[in-house]
Amino acid sequence: MSSASLRTDKLTRQFGGHTAVNAVSASFHPGELTVIVGPNGAGKTTYFNLISGQLWPSSGHIFKGETEITGFSPSSRAKAGVGRAFQLTNLFPQLSVLENVRLAVQAQHGLGHVIFRTARSFKKLRDEAHAYLEATRLDRVAHLPVTALPHGDQRKLEIALLLALKPDVFMFDEPTAGMSVDEAPVILELIEEIKKDASKTVLLVEHKMDVVRSLADRIIVLHNGELVADGLPDEVIALPIVREIYLGIPAEDAA
Numbered sequence: 001m002s003s004a005s006l007r008t009d010k011l012t013r014q015f016g017g018h019t020a021v022n023a024v025s026a027s028f029h030p031g032e033l034t035v036i037v038g039p040n041g042a043g044k045t046t047y048f049n050l051i052s053g054q055l056w057p058s059s060g061h062i063f064k065g066e067t068e069i070t071g072f073s074p075s076s077r078a079k080a081g082v083g084r085a086f087q088l089t090n091l092f093p094q095l096s097v098l099e100n101v102r103l104a105v106q107a108q109h110g111l112g113h114v115i116f117r118t119a120r121s122f123k124k125l126r127d128e129a130h131a132y133l134e135a136t137r138l139d140r141v142a143h144l145p146v147t148a149l150p151h152g153d154q155r156k157l158e159i160a161l162l163l164a165l166k167p168d169v170f171m172f173d174e175p176t177a178g179m180s181v182d183e184a185p186v187i188l189e190l191i192e193e194i195k196k197d198a199s200k201t202v203l204l205v206e207h208k209m210d211v212v213r214s215l216a217d218r219i220i221v222l223h224n225g226e227l228v229a230d231g232l233p234d235e236v237i238a239l240p241i242v243r244e245i246y247l248g249i250p251a252e253d254a255a
């Protein structure tokens with residue numbers, strides 16, 4: 001267990017009388033990309049929100065390495081290395097895409113929003129920000145105010161900001177949702193790149209089976225809040241419950 005970079009132990013969240021996530025224990029390891037699948041309402045987003053700190057668990061624990069982070073705020077979790085691509089909040093709408101990413105880089109370097117000290121250090125931060133924009137193919141819109149970005153580019157910016165955070169654990173919730181067919185491959189290639197880094201742990205919630213197949217090292221299946229399967233992609237995809245959910249094959253025919 002000690003090699004896990006992230007671990008949930010009997011993680012549970014109730015809403016009123018409804019148990020959205022039910023005693024989910026799972027470990028996630030560096031160099032591994034785990035896709036979390038399950039039907040609508042299975043508890044995937046709630047599980048993600050519990051890990052990233054948007055929701056508190058009703059019971060159970062979350063560990064980053066050896067450190068228990070269950071009581072940490074979302075920003076403390078991010079500082080501890082658990083980073084999630086978020087809907088764009090906390091941005092400076094009047095500033096350009098590049099400036100927003102540069103501020104994220106600056107914050108990651110522990111400089112907060114202080115005025116940069118030297119021209120050289122400012123250039124270093126800008127160059128790093130530019131590298132994240134190139135990685136997400138946003139360099140062509142670097143000068144635009146963030147409010148001018150179309151939806152697909154906004155989703156890419158979420159990922160550029162996540163890269164700036166330099167997390168050990170990357171969390172993506174349907175990263176290509178709402179993107180056009182020609183935009184999605186850029187993001188998938190980028191996630192491929194991240195997963196090649198043996199020190200990074202990647203968690204992905206995804207509905208699209210082609211994306212699941214191309215990226216997953218491992219798949220876990222949530223159903224009614226419970227973890228019902230955990231294994232290698234081929235094994236898990238062959239399970240009747242997964243074939244029923246994703247391929248529409250009734251469980252009795254798929255068995």
Ligand SMILES: Nc1ncnc2c1ncn2[C@@H]1O[C@H](COP(=O)(O)OP(=O)(O)OP(=O)(O)O)[C@@H](O)[C@H]1O
Nearest residue numbers: 015018019020038039040041042043044045046047
């Ligand atoms: N804030 C909330 N208050 C009450 N019930 C909630 C809340 N958030 C989620 N739920 C319920 O918890 C269950 C799990 O929802 P969740 O959104 O985590 O599922 P999901 O697997 O992410 O679904 P989808 O694939 O549709 O996004 C659902 O029954 C949902 O209605």
